[in-house]
Amino acid sequence: MRLRLFHPSEARSTIEPATVRNPLQQFRAFLARRIRYKTTRGGVLFTLAIFLVAVGAVVSANNLLFLMVAAMLATLLVSGLVSRLCLAGLALDFQVPEHIPAGRSVPARLFVRNHKWFLPSFSIRVEAIREAGSPTMESGVYFPLIAAGATLEAVVDVRFPRRGAYRQNGFAFSTTFPFGFTEKTARVTLSREMVVYPAVDPQPGFEDLLAGISGEIESHYRGLGRDFYRIRPYETFESSRHVDWKASAHVGSLQIREFARELEQTVEIFLDRDVPHHLDPWFEHAVNCCAFLAWRLSNQGASIHFRSNGYEFRQPEDGDIYTILKYLALVYPQRADTPEAPLDDASFKIVFTPSPRAFHDAGWMGARLLDPDVLPVPVGGADPGSAGQRSAET
Numbered sequence: 001m002r003l004r005l006f007h008p009s010e011a012r013s014t015i016e017p018a019t020v021r022n023p024l025q026q027f028r029a030f031l032a033r034r035i036r037y038k039t040t041r042g043g044v045l046f047t048l049a050i051f052l053v054a055v056g057a058v059v060s061a062n063n064l065l066f067l068m069v070a071a072m073l074a075t076l077l078v079s080g081l082v083s084r085l086c087l088a089g090l091a092l093d094f095q096v097p098e099h100i101p102a103g104r105s106v107p108a109r110l111f112v113r114n115h116k117w118f119l120p121s122f123s124i125r126v127e128a129i130r131e132a133g134s135p136t137m138e139s140g141v142y143f144p145l146i147a148a149g150a151t152l153e154a155v156v157d158v159r160f161p162r163r164g165a166y167r168q169n170g171f172a173f174s175t176t177f178p179f180g181f182t183e184k185t186a187r188v189t190l191s192r193e194m195v196v197y198p199a200v201d202p203q204p205g206f207e208d209l210l211a212g213i214s215g216e217i218e219s220h221y222r223g224l225g226r227d228f229y230r231i232r233p234y235e236t237f238e239s240s241r242h243v244d245w246k247a248s249a250h251v252g253s254l255q256i257r258e259f260a261r262e263l264e265q266t267v268e269i270f271l272d273r274d275v276p277h278h279l280d281p282w283f284e285h286a287v288n289c290c291a292f293l294a295w296r297l298s299n300q301g302a303s304i305h306f307r308s309n310g311y312e313f314r315q316p317e318d319g320d321i322y323t324i325l326k327y328l329a330l331v332y333p334q335r336a337d338t339p340e341a342p343l344d345d346a347s348f349k350i351v352f353t354p355s356p357r358a359f360h361d362a363g364w365m366g367a368r369l370l371d372p373d374v375l376p377v378p379v380g381g382a383d384p385g386s387a388g389q390r391s392a393e394t
Contacts, residue, residue, distance in 0.1 A: 050072045
């Protein structure tokens with residue numbers, strides 16, 4: 001049983017048989033997949049009926065009642081055996097998209113294969129085991145019949161609650177076949193690491209922050225060129241010194257005289273990892289905001305120069321935006337030295353730090369400094385993310 005990343009360009013694959021295991025591994029797998037029983041309401045009523053008929057048979061010494069008790073007990077035993085056979089020989093494969101943001105439902109493909117060569121499985125339900133921090137499915141998947149040797153596929157919506165590496169994901173097969181007296185459940189643990197990006201959906205205040213930063217970027221780069229390019233309508237947050245009043249009077253709305261830019265819009269984003277323990281919730285909030293801004297600015301065509309205490313990445317020169325998101329998925333607070341100086345004085349700079357004074361002294365005077373006062377943690381706290389992971393140096 002395995003869990004692997006699914007690339008959209010991949011063709012459909014089938015489930016491979018389990019690899020050969022030594023006796024100790026087989027015993028551990030048996031313990032991990034032990035069958036759990038839950039008596040249903042129908043099972044309680046049927047057991048009560050058996051008890052009443054048995055009491056009547058003993059009291060009346062009626063052979064017919066004894067035969068009825070024997071038939072009812074046999075039915076109960078056969079029900080348990082058949083339901084156990086339905087769960088035997090089932091394998092699970094779970095494929096997710098290559099890029100997964102936290103907090104967003106993504107489509108995944110669920111494969112269930114019946115390895116039994118002769119017996120089918122009836123009335124099988126597959127659900128994600130609800131544990132703290134585990135991915136959740138919007139709803140379980142029900143298979144009325146899985147023929148012997150067949151593989152069935154279903155598309156499910158899965159939501160990963162936080163960023164980070166997911167190494168084990170639990171699922172459960174359950175069935176009440178054939179008579180619904182008991183519900184039997186077999187747990188399945190899929191061991192395969194997946195990296196989940198921080199949430200790229202806006203949180204409270206993120207949209208307003210993006211609008212303000214976008215306006216500052218436009219103001220920062222507007223007019224750096226000298227060659228006339230075009231006249232276009234005025235946009236919010238633009239400086240009035242570029243308004244072409246003659247063209248504005250002609251068309252009845254503000255028009256901007258735009259010049260060709262000699263420099264591309266480059267945004268330098270710095271994430272400070274030197275965060276004290278008591279600001280761990282703020283660090284998670286800052287990581288989410290950093291991922292949101294990097295994602296949105298990249299989609300707007302800006303070139304991003306991402307840095308973080310010794311780490312440096314240029315997008316698109318060194319790769320795509322997903323490399324930055326992967327770094328943010330696994331980043332954790334770590335003690336660092338004096339902040340590094342900015343690399344490009346002409347770029348627009350954004351810094352996430354709890355120590356704005358240190359960055360100001362390091363040469364980031366013109367940067368947009370986002371500290372806990374400017375970027376407060378929303379009421380209710382931030383996504384816990386990977387706040388528990390810290391370097392051994394701290």
